[in-house]
Amino acid sequence: MGDKIRVMYSEEEVDKRIRELGEQISKRYEGKTVHMICVLKGGVFFMCELAKRITVPVTMDFMSVSSYGAGTKSSGIVKIVKDLDQSIEGRDVLVVEDIIDSGRTLSHLMKILNERKPSSICLCTLLDKPDRREVDDVNVDYTGFQVPDEFVVGYGLDYDQLYRNLPYVGVVETE
Numbered sequence: 376m377g378d379k380i381r382v383m384y385s386e387e388e389v390d391k392r393i394r395e396l397g398e399q400i401s402k403r404y405e406g407k408t409v410h411m412i413c414v415l416k417g418g419v420f421f422m423c424e425l426a427k428r429i430t431v432p433v434t435m436d437f438m439s440v441s442s443y444g445a446g447t448k449s450s451g452i453v454k455i456v457k458d459l460d461q462s463i464e465g466r467d468v469l470v471v472e473d474i475i476d477s478g479r480t481l482s483h484l485m486k487i488l489n490e491r492k493p494s495s496i497c498l499c500t501l502l503d504k505p506d507r508r509e510v511d512d513v514n515v516d517y518t519g520f521q522v523p524d525e526f527v528v529g530y531g532l533d534y535d536q537l538y539r540n541l542p543y544v545g546v547v548e549t550e
């Protein structure tokens with residue numbers, strides 16, 4: 376019973392990479408407080424693990440967005456389903472995502488957040504699928520892994536809401 380999942384990045388590989396990202400981010404924000412914004416739901420697992428590896432002071436907020444899609448294709452118009460609880464004006468913001476695919480969600484979201492006048496804003500994603508990009512204005516500051524054009528699950532990423540809790544990144548094998 377259940378789908379077969381092929382491991383793409385093991386728990387150990389993901390943990391190691393998150394530690395490296397945590398070190399880089401801690402250096403960049405030395406002397407500052409980093410205000411981490413998690414894009415729900417997929418970003419939650421990465422956000423928690425990354426936050427534990429950051430050594431400068433951290434505050435957190437959460438946001439949920441959905442794309443107005445035409446069919447299955449994202450239009451890139453982002454509707455805010457749950458907005459941030461706090462203002463980001465004057466803060467050093469780090470947006471944390473699980474995956475960037477077409478780039479449409481983040482392109483739109485970063486514009487919305489920039490209008491709120493943060494002191495700085497960076498984007499960190501666990502996974503990036505550059506081959507799928509449809510927009511060219513998404514600047515990714517920190518990437519865990521670049522992945523090929525396969526549908527990945529685990530570490531926050533779902534398939535029909537399942538598999539988010541897998542402690543590794545994998546691909547659902549269809550036979």
Ligand SMILES: O=P(O)(O)OC[C@H]1O[C@H](OP(=O)(O)OP(=O)(O)O)[C@H](O)[C@@H]1O
Pocket residue numbers: 414415416417418449472473474475476477478479480481533
């Ligand atoms: O680059 P794009 O093509 O715009 O796709 C990326 C978006 O898709 C995923 O979210 P999803 O809509 O699956 O929501 P979820 O995190 O709640 O599963 C991911 O977390 C990004 O927000």
Ligand SMILES: Nc1nc2[nH]cnc2c(=O)[nH]1
Pocket residue numbers: 474475476525526527528532533534
């Ligand atoms: N779960 C999942 N969600 C996505 N959203 C965009 N690309 C992907 C993917 O590969 N897996």
